[in-house]
Amino acid sequence: MKPLDNAEAMAVVKESITQIIPDADFTQVEPDDKFRDVLELDSLDFLSLVELLSERTGIRIDEEDYPELTTLSAATRFLVARSQDSAGPAR
Amino acid sequence: MTEFTMPSLGADMDEGVLQEWLVGPGDRVRKGDVVAVVETDKAAIEVECFESGTVGQLLVPPGTRVPVGTPLAVIQGEGAPEEQARIAAEQGSPLAAETVAEVPHRERARAPKGAKSEQEPLAHDERPRSRRKAVRERKPVQEPVRTKSPKKSAGQPVRATGSLTHPPPQMSPEAESALGAGPLVRHLAALRGLDLTTLHGTGPGGRITRADVEHAQPPLAPRVRATPYARRLARDLGVDLAALRGTGDGGAVRAADVHTAVRARDGRHEPGGPAERRRDDEQHPHIAVPTDSGAEQRKDTMRRAIADLMSRSKREIPHYYLSTTIDLTAAGDWLRRINRGRPPADRLVPAALLLKAAAVAAQQVPTLNGYWQNDGFVPGPAVNLGVAVSLRQGGLLAPVIHGADTLPPDALMTILKDLVERARRGKLRGSEMTGATLTVTNLGDQGVETVFGVIHPPQVALVGFGAVVERPWAANGMLGVRPLVTATLAADHRATDGAVGARYLTAVDRLLQKPEEL
Numbered sequence: 001m002k003p004l005d006n007a008e009a010m011a012v013v014k015e016s017i018t019q020i021i022p023d024a025d026f027t028q029v030e031p032d033d034k035f036r037d038v039l040e041l042d043s044l045d046f047l048s049l050v051e052l053l054s055e056r057t058g059i060r061i062d063e064e065d066y067p068e069l070t071t072l073s074a075a076t077r078f079l080v081a082r083s084q085d086s087a088g089p090a091r
Numbered sequence: 092m093t094e095f096t097m098p099s100l101g102a103d104m105d106e107g108v109l110q111e112w113l114v115g116p117g118d119r120v121r122k123g124d125v126v127a128v129v130e131t132d133k134a135a136i137e138v139e140c141f142e143s144g145t146v147g148q149l150l151v152p153p154g155t156r157v158p159v160g161t162p163l164a165v166i167q168g169e170g171a172p173e174e175q176a177r178i179a180a181e182q183g184s185p186l187a188a189e190t191v192a193e194v195p196h197r198e199r200a201r202a203p204k205g206a207k208s209e210q211e212p213l214a215h216d217e218r219p220r221s222r223r224k225a226v227r228e229r230k231p232v233q234e235p236v237r238t239k240s241p242k243k244s245a246g247q248p249v250r251a252t253g254s255l256t257h258p259p260p261q262m263s264p265e266a267e268s269a270l271g272a273g274p275l276v277r278h279l280a281a282l283r284g285l286d287l288t289t290l291h292g293t294g295p296g297g298r299i300t301r302a303d304v305e306h307a308q309p310p311l312a313p314r315v316r317a318t319p320y321a322r323r324l325a326r327d328l329g330v331d332l333a334a335l336r337g338t339g340d341g342g343a344v345r346a347a348d349v350h351t352a353v354r355a356r357d358g359r360h361e362p363g364g365p366a367e368r369r370r371d372d373e374q375h376p377h378i379a380v381p382t383d384s385g386a387e388q389r390k391d392t393m394r395r396a397i398a399d400l401m402s403r404s405k406r407e408i409p410h411y412y413l414s415t416t417i418d419l420t421a422a423g424d425w426l427r428r429i430n431r432g433r434p435p436a437d438r439l440v441p442a443a444l445l446l447k448a449a450a451v452a453a454q455q456v457p458t459l460n461g462y463w464q465n466d467g468f469v470p471g472p473a474v475n476l477g478v479a480v481s482l483r484q485g486g487l488l489a490p491v492i493h494g495a496d497t498l499p500p501d502a503l504m505t506i507l508k509d510l511v512e513r514a515r516r517g518k519l520r521g522s523e524m525t526g527a528t529l530t531v532t533n534l535g536d537q538g539v540e541t542v543f544g545v546i547h548p549p550q551v552a553l554v555g556f557g558a559v560v561e562r563p564w565a566a567n568g569m570l571g572v573r574p575l576v577t578a579t580l581a582a583d584h585r586a587t588d589g590a591v592g593a594r595y596l597t598a599v600d601r602l603l604q605k606p607e608e609l
Binding site for chain 2: 015018050
């Protein structure tokens with residue numbers, strides 16, 4: 001899997017959220033807002049999001065990683081970093 | 092021969108619109124098959140039939156609003172077409188829609204309150220398939236519905252017509268011979284573009300079952316690039332993936348593409364059709380359902396339905412409220428252990444454990460699990476947990492998890508996910524709307540710590556869970572930071588006293604301390 005850049009990671013996050021909440025309005029969500037609160041994702045929605053992100057990027061996301069997925073910018077950083085880790089030989 | 096009647100899909104339902112028939116005269120149906128779609132004030136519900144047999148005459152055309160208990164179709168057991176004819180004659184023409192549609196207003200005025208609440212407890216007969224089978228086979232479940240049927244007031248008796256001998260819906264001879272497949276199976280197959288003759292039936296006598304259709308790969312689908320979600324969506328919405336142009340990576344079909352296709356399709360031939368709209372406009376201007384403002388209308392009618400039920404609850408039920416704070420350290424640790432190493436799709440959320448604890452506690456304190464009717468408490472036959480699901484466009488539904496106390500957390504989680512998803516997409520079944528003996532609301536997901544609920548009549552209690560929050564907590568003489576949840580109980584003081592409620596919340600707490608045993 002090739003490493004993601006910021007724009008790709010952000011796109012994956014937004015598209016995944018849109019699949020769960022089709023009318024999600026990202027103009028309401030600042031990069032550092034807690035998107036779960038703004039977009040009203042409940043715990044089942046959040047689990048679906050984790051499922052989608054992991055399916056689409058191939059990145060393994062554990063429960064310990066959930067705190068990284070609270071804001072759009074943090075989630076993007078997380079995906080970019082992980083995709084580089086797993087693309088490198090260190091895996 | 093029995094009548095398939097407008098079912099009661101909740102205590103707050105007086106009438107419903109028969110939106111669509113999924114079967115026609117001559118179709119063979121089996122108990123549990125989805126035969127029609129009924130629109131209530133809250134949602135479109137897929138309604139199952141309660142008898143196996145052959146569909147006789149359809150008594151009510153699509154788009155007709157009728158009171159609960161109104162015969163909608165004749166289901167014929169084995170043979171006896173003469174009887175069917177006789178009944179059809181008594182019922183009046185299926186096209187006497189005008190007369191039938193007027194009935195609700197009179198009916199509503201006449202229907203005694205008691206009649207309504209009696210339906211709810213009886214409705215849970217619709218579930219555990221194995222244990223109740225014997226009982227259910229003998230008595231038509233429709234019988235308990237007490238609302239007066241409009242048959243006496245519904246227009247002139249009309250002679251049995253040729254409609255009785257309607258041939259089954261057009262079908263190729265091969266398909267017919269490949270059959271044994273019921274109408275639902277054919278409907279599903281049609282939705283998926285499957286040729287029944289190419290399927291291998293695994294049912295008795297090579298009969299093609301629903302599972303066969305569901306497991307069959309649509310002929311073109313495997314070669315289509317699509318996201319898993321789009322695939323699921325397409326399947327659920329009956330969209331042919333192969334016919335879509337994907338806008339995703341490498342031309343993969345995305346969910347958005349499926350939605351676009353659905354919009355295009357529904358725009359072309361609107362689900363209700365012009366006939367329905369006209370009828371509604373004439374008789375129920377406030378419930379007309381043209382497609383554009385459909386969502387708005389649904390919101391309005393749902394708001395009214397909730398308003399009615401909640402007003403009734405607060406008018407009739409003397410609520411008392413209890414609250415306790417529960418340490419979720421043990422439950423949290425257990426969940427982490429279980430979820431480690433599981434793919435996201437198989438993970439549990441705390442709500443699954445909370446629901447299980449609420450259900451088991453209800454089984455231990457049975458006086459909170461059941462109904463208040465005719466000035467007395469009637470215990471529920473099982474712990475059927477209503478789960479309040481908030482809809483994104485506003486409003487809420489409370490689909491039911493039957494026998495929740497007997498389900499392992501994994502099963503509960505699977506059912507919960509499925510129910511919530513379908514509640515939000517408007518794809519619930521009749522049996523999933525009825526028979527709740529206790530309701531749980533989990534507003535924790537919206538961030539609040541405490542929720543004091545309003546009881547869903549005729550139930551006698553409502554359990555609330557707030558958000559799981561980290562707070563200072565003293566245990567064993569030490570102060571530490573722990574995950575806590577506030578559990579509340581709103582209960583009917585006519586049915587129980589505070590001591591019973593306290594026992595219930597204590598049981599929930601105790602159960603959550605040993606999550607491995609749940």
